[in-house]
Amino acid sequence: MVKARVTVTLKNGVLDPQGKAIGAALASLDFEGVENVRQGKVFDLELATDDRQAAKDELNAMCEKLLANTVIEDYTVEIE
Amino acid sequence: MVKARVTVTLKNGVLDPQGKAIGAALASLDFEGVENVRQGKVFDLELATDDRQAAKDELNAMCEKLLANTVIEDYTVEIE
Numbered sequence: 001m002v003k004a005r006v007t008v009t010l011k012n013g014v015l016d017p018q019g020k021a022i023g024a025a026l027a028s029l030d031f032e033g034v035e036n037v038r039q040g041k042v043f044d045l046e047l048a049t050d051d052r053q054a055a056k057d058e059l060n061a062m063c064e065k066l067l068a069n070t071v072i073e074d075y076t077v078e079i080e
Numbered sequence: 081m082v083k084a085r086v087t088v089t090l091k092n093g094v095l096d097p098q099g100k101a102i103g104a105a106l107a108s109l110d111f112e113g114v115e116n117v118r119q120g121k122v123f124d125l126e127l128a129t130d131d132r133q134a135a136k137d138e139l140n141a142m143c144e145k146l147l148a149n150t151v152i153e154d155y156t157v158e159i160e
Contacts (some may be wrong), residue, residue, distance in 0.1 A: 031138060
């Protein structure tokens with residue numbers, strides 16, 4: 001069994017309205033000094049293989065096909 | 081300036097319909113051996129302070145008040 005974490009974040013320069021809204025909400029809760037907030041997604045996956053390299057290749061393919069919109073998002077794959 | 085990453089994930093035992101849907105979608109794309117998928121959120125924040133401990137305390141408070149639903153979610157705070 002391979003356990004992995006995929007983190008998907010917006011590319012630099014891509015507007016993040018959700019992040020902006022969270023920043024405003026934090027300010028309204030009197031949190032000062034919050035200069036920038038960007039939100040992304042994280043996926044924790046368990047794969048029924050012990051081949052770490054095969055798992056890494058498959059996870060990259062999953063990102064390219066489904067987990068990330070590679071036009072506007074970057075992704076990283078970490079295997080435990 | 082302090083840069084930090086907050087990762088919010090569902091607690092163990094909490095059902096994750098979104099994760100289940102992603103798992104099914106991956107299977108329909110012929111990705112085999114995907115045993116479990118759980119989705120969470122990641123926030124990248126920039127704080128206008130150089131006091132790392134104060135930033136950590138503030139980030140924890142942000143999680144408790146807004147970024148995480150601590151009834152069903154866990155969170156981690158990493159400062160760069």
